Amino acid sequence: MVNGEIILKAKGLKKYFGIRRSISEVLARKPPRYVKAVDGIDFDIRVGEVFCLVGESGCGKTTTGRMIARLLPPTEGSLLYKPTRETLNKIPPGYADKDGYVDLSRKLPKKLDKLLRQEIQIVFQDPFGSLNPRMTVYNILKEPLIVHNIGSTESERREIIYRALTEVKLTPPEQFFERYPHMLSGGQRQRVAIARAMILRPTLVVADEPVSMLDVSIRAEILQLMLDMQKGRNLSYVFITHDLAVANYLCSRIAVMYLGKIVEIGPTDLVINNPMHPYTKALIAAVPEPDPKNRFKIREVPIKGEVPSAANIPPGCRFHPRCPYAMDVCRREEPPMIEVEPGHYVACWLHSKH
Amino acid sequence: MALLEVKDLKTYYYTLSGIVKAVDNVSFSLEKGEVLGIAGESGCGKSTLAWSLLKLVPPPGRIAGGKILVKDNDLTKMSDDEVRSKIRWKTISMIFQGAMNSLHPMYNVGEQLVEALRYHSSGEFDEEAALNKAAELLEDVGLSKDMLRRYPHELSGGQKQRVVIAMSLMADPEIVIADEPTTALDVIVQAQILNLFKKLRKEKDLSMIFITHDLSVIAEVSDKVAIMYAGKIVEYGTSEQVFLNPLHPYTQGLLKSIPKIRSKEKIEWIPGVPPGLANPPPGCRFHPRCPYAMDVCRREEPPMIEVEPGHYVACWLHSKR
Numbered sequence: 324m325v326n327g328e329i330i331l332k333a334k335g336l337k338k339y340f341g342i343r344r345s346i347s348e349v350l351a352r353k354p355p356r357y358v359k360a361v362d363g364i365d366f367d368i369r370v371g372e373v374f375c376l377v378g379e380s381g382c383g384k385t386t387t388g389r390m391i392a393r394l395l396p397p398t399e400g401s402l403l404y405k406p407t408r409e410t411l412n413k414i415p416p417g418y419a420d421k422d423g424y425v426d427l428s429r430k431l432p433k434k435l436d437k438l439l440r441q442e443i444q445i446v447f448q449d450p451f452g453s454l455n456p457r458m459t460v461y462n463i464l465k466e467p468l469i470v471h472n473i474g475s476t477e478s479e480r481r482e483i484i485y486r487a488l489t490e491v492k493l494t495p496p497e498q499f500f501e502r503y504p505h506m507l508s509g510g511q512r513q514r515v516a517i518a519r520a521m522i523l524r525p526t527l528v529v530a531d532e533p534v535s536m537l538d539v540s541i542r543a544e545i546l547q548l549m550l551d552m553q554k555g556r557n558l559s560y561v562f563i564t565h566d567l568a569v570a571n572y573l574c575s576r577i578a579v580m581y582l583g584k585i586v587e588i589g590p591t592d593l594v595i596n597n598p599m600h601p602y603t604k605a606l607i608a609a610v611p612e613p614d615p616k617n618r619f620k621i622r623e624v625p626i627k628g629e630v631p632s633a634a635n636i637p638p639g640c641r642f643h644p645r646c647p648y649a650m651d652v653c654r655r656e657e658p659p660m661i662e663v664e665p666g667h668y669v670a671c672w673l674h675s676k677h
Numbered sequence: 678m679a680l681l682e683v684k685d686l687k688t689y690y691y692t693l694s695g696i697v698k699a700v701d702n703v704s705f706s707l708e709k710g711e712v713l714g715i716a717g718e719s720g721c722g723k724s725t726l727a728w729s730l731l732k733l734v735p736p737p738g739r740i741a742g743g744k745i746l747v748k749d750n751d752l753t754k755m756s757d758d759e760v761r762s763k764i765r766w767k768t769i770s771m772i773f774q775g776a777m778n779s780l781h782p783m784y785n786v787g788e789q790l791v792e793a794l795r796y797h798s799s800g801e802f803d804e805e806a807a808l809n810k811a812a813e814l815l816e817d818v819g820l821s822k823d824m825l826r827r828y829p830h831e832l833s834g835g836q837k838q839r840v841v842i843a844m845s846l847m848a849d850p851e852i853v854i855a856d857e858p859t860t861a862l863d864v865i866v867q868a869q870i871l872n873l874f875k876k877l878r879k880e881k882d883l884s885m886i887f888i889t890h891d892l893s894v895i896a897e898v899s900d901k902v903a904i905m906y907a908g909k910i911v912e913y914g915t916s917e918q919v920f921l922n923p924l925h926p927y928t929q930g931l932l933k934s935i936p937k938i939r940s941k942e943k944i945e946w947i948p949g950v951p952p953g954l955a956n957p958p959p960g961c962r963f964h965p966r967c968p969y970a971m972d973v974c975r976r977e978e979p980p981m982i983e984v985e986p987g988h989y990v991a992c993w994l995h996s997k998r
C-alpha cells in the first residue's frame with residue numbers, strides 16, 4: 324500500500340449500549356433505552372498518518388477505537404478496511420469489494436478474521452491492567468506469535484522477541500525476558516504493551532490514551548517511540564487522547580468528538596489554529612499553558628455547563644444547550660457535515676445554509 | 678512574618694521494609710493572599726507534604742523533624758486534638774486528592790457541608806448558621822442553593838468538585854491546600870474550576886497551596902512555585918523565575934517535556950524514572966537521570982542556595998563546593 328491511500332473508511336458508524344430497564348418500565352412496555360456511545364460517524368484514515376480522536380470523557384473515543392480493533396461489533400454502519408496484498412490473496416471471494424476493502428462490521432470467516440486481527444492492533448491506556456500479571460515479558464510477547472503461527476522454532480521466536488524489545492528500547496532484552504509486569508515501571512510496562520502490538524507487524528494500530536497514566540517526564544519518550552516505529556513501515560495510527568496539546572504534537576489529522584458525533588475534522592494545523600465549531604473553540608481555549616502570565620487572567624471558556632449524558636442526547640445539534648450561538652434551527656435539526664476549506668469539515672449551522 | 682512557614686520538614690513512613698523518606702528537609706513560606714504551586718511527579722511526596730501541614734499523615738508515617746509555623750504556633754509541637762479544634766479547617770483547610778469521589782453517598786450536600794464544620798468545632802454549634810453558610814458558599818462556587826438537597830450521585834464531576842471546594846471554605850480558613858483538585862476533570866471543567874479558584878482568591882484574599890503534577894495548571898494559578906523531586910524541593914521561586922529561568926536540570930527537563938497547543942516545538946524527555954524513596958540514590962537524588970551529573974553529585978547532597986532574590990535551587994551547578 325502507498326502512503327496517502329485510504330486504509331480505513333468508517334461510514335455511519337454507530338454503537339448503542341442497551342440500558343437495563345426497571346421492572347416497572349418493562350411492565351409498562353416502555354421502549355428500551357440506549358446509551359448512544361457512538362452515534363453515526365464518518366471518517367477516513369490514510370496509510371502512514373496519525374489520526375487523532377479527541378474529546379472529553381464519555382464522548383465515544385474508546386468505543387470507536389474498540390470497534391476498529393474489532394473488540395466490539397458496531398450497532399450500525401460500516402468499517403471498510405483495506406488489508407495488505409498478501410492477506411487479500413488469501414481471502415475467500417465475496418468478502419472484499421472491487422477496490423479491495425473488507426467490511427469489518429460483517430461476520431467474517433475464521434481464517435480471514437484471524438488475518439485481520441494480526442493487521443489491526445490496539446494499545447490500551449492502562450499499562451497496569453492490560454498485561455497479564457502472571458506472565459513473564461517473554462511469554463506475553465510469545466503468545467501472539469503462537470496464536471498467529473509466527474516463527475517455526477523456539478529460537479526463531481526468541482529472536483523475534485529479542486528484536487521487538489530492542490525496538491521499544493527495553494535493552495538488553497534478556498534482562499527483561501523473565502520479568503513479570505509488577506517488576507516493571509509504568510513506562511516500561513507501556514513499552515511491553517507497544518512491543519506486543521508491534522510484534523505482529525500490524526498495519527493499523529489503535530492507541531487509546533497510551534500515555535495518560537504515565538508521568539510527564541517519561542511521556543515524551545513513549546510518544547517519540549511510537550513515531551519512530553512508523554519509520555520504514557506502512558503503519559497508520561488511530562491515536563485517542565483527551566489532551567489537545569498531545570494531539571497537536573503528534574497527529575496529522577484530528578477528529579473532535581462530542582457526545583458520540585464528530586463535530587469537526589481536518590488537518591491538525593487547520594483544526595487547532597482555525598477551529599470552526601464552537602465546541603472545538605472552547606476546547607482549545609480551555610487548554611492550560613505553562614506561562615506564568617496566565618494567572619492574571621480569567622480564561623474565557625465561552626460555553627456553559629458540562630456534557631449531558633449519552634443516554635439523553637439533546638435534539639437537533641446535540642451541542643445546542645451549551646452553545647453561545649444556538650439558533651432556532653439548531654434546536655430542531657441536526658447540522659450536516661460540510662467542507663469549509665480543503666480537507667476541513669465542520670458540522671454546525673453557523674457554517675452551512677438552512 | 679509569613680502566614681505559614683515550613684522549616685526543614687521531614688515526614689517519614691516507618692515501614693517494615695525500611696524508612697520511606699517521603700518529605701525530606703522541605704522548607705518554604707506562604708504569605709497572606711499568595712498562591713504557592715507545588716509540582717512534581719507521582720510519588721515524589723506532594724500529598725504527604727500536604728497531610729503533614731494538617732498533621733494528618735497516615736501511619737506508619739509521621740513527622741520526623743522540622744517546624745510548621747502558623748501564626749506563632751508550631752504545629753509539630755501541638756497535640757492532635759489542638760490541631761483539630763484550632764487549626765484544621767479554620768486556619769488551614771484542605772481539598773484532598775480525589776475528595777470529589779469520597780463524598781458520602783447517603784447524605785445530601787447540605788448535610789455534608791454542615792457536618793464538616795461540626796466535626797471541626799469545639800463547644801456549641803449553630804446548625805442554622807452553618808446551613809446558611811453552606812447555601813452562601815454554594816453560590817460563591819457557582820452552584821445554586823438547590824444543590825443543598827442533592828445527593829452526590831445526582832451531580833456531575835465538576836459539580837462535585839465545586840461542592841468539595843465549598844466545603845473547604847466552610848470555616849473561613851486563611852489557607853486552603855488543594856491537592857490535585859482538577860486532575861480527574863475534563864479540560865473545559867478544569868478551566869472553569871481554575872477560574873473559580875482565581876475568583877475566590879481575589880474575593881476572599883485567600884492564601885493557597887496548589888498541588889499538581891501538571892506544570893501548565895500550576896502556571897494558571899501560582900505566584901510562587903516549588904518543584905519537588907523524590908521527597909525534596911529542588912527549585913523554588915516566583916512563577917516568573919521558575920518558568921522563565923529554570924535553573925535545576927530537573928525543572929528544565931520537565932518544562933521541555935510538555936507538548937504545547939500553540940507550537941510544535943520538539944518535546945524532550947528525562948531518561949529513566951524517579952527513584953523509590955525507601956532507598957534513594959546518594960548525593961543528589963536526581964543524578965542518575967541528570968545530563969550534567971558530576972562526581973560530587975554522586976557523593977554529596979547539593980545545598981539549597983539563593984541564586985537571585987527569592988529564587989532557590991539545590992544543584993551543584995549553581996553552588997560552590
Ligand SMILES: Nc1ncnc2c1ncn2[C@@H]1O[C@H](COP(=O)(O)OP(=O)(O)OP(=O)(O)O)[C@@H](O)[C@H]1O
Pocket residue numbers: 340341358359360361378379380381382383384385386387565633
Ligand atoms: N459497555 C458499555 N455499556 C454501557 N455503556 C457504555 C459501555 N461502554 C461505554 N459506555 C458509555 O458510552 C459512552 C462513551 O464511552 P467511551 O468509553 O467510548 O468514551 P471515551 O470518549 O473513551 O471516554 P474517556 O475519555 O472517559 O475514556 C459513555 O457514556 C459510556 O458511559
Ligand SMILES: Nc1ncnc2c1ncn2[C@@H]1O[C@H](COP(=O)(O)OP(=O)(O)OP(=O)(O)O)[C@@H](O)[C@H]1O
Pocket residue numbers: 690692697699717718719720721722723724725726735736737738774890953954
Ligand atoms: N502509607 C504509606 N506507607 C508507606 N509509604 C507510603 C505511604 N503513603 C505514601 N507512601 C510513599 O511515600 C511517597 C510519597 O507519596 P505521596 O502520596 O505523598 O506522593 P504524591 O507526590 O502525592 O504522588 P501522586 O502524584 O501519585 O499523588 C511514595 O513513594 C509512596 O509510595
Ligand code: SF4
Pocket residue numbers: 600601602640641642643644646647648649650653658670671672673
Ligand atoms: S449548530 Fe447551532 S448549536 Fe450547534 S454548534 Fe452550531 S451554532 Fe451551536
Ligand code: SF4
Pocket residue numbers: 925926927961962963964965967968969970971974979991992993994
Ligand atoms: S546536583 Fe548534579 S546531578 Fe543534581 S541536578 Fe545538579 S548537576 Fe544534576
Ligand SMILES: [Mg+2]
Pocket residue numbers: 384385386
Ligand atoms: Mg476512553
Ligand SMILES: [Mg+2]
Pocket residue numbers: 723724725774856
Ligand atoms: Mg498525591
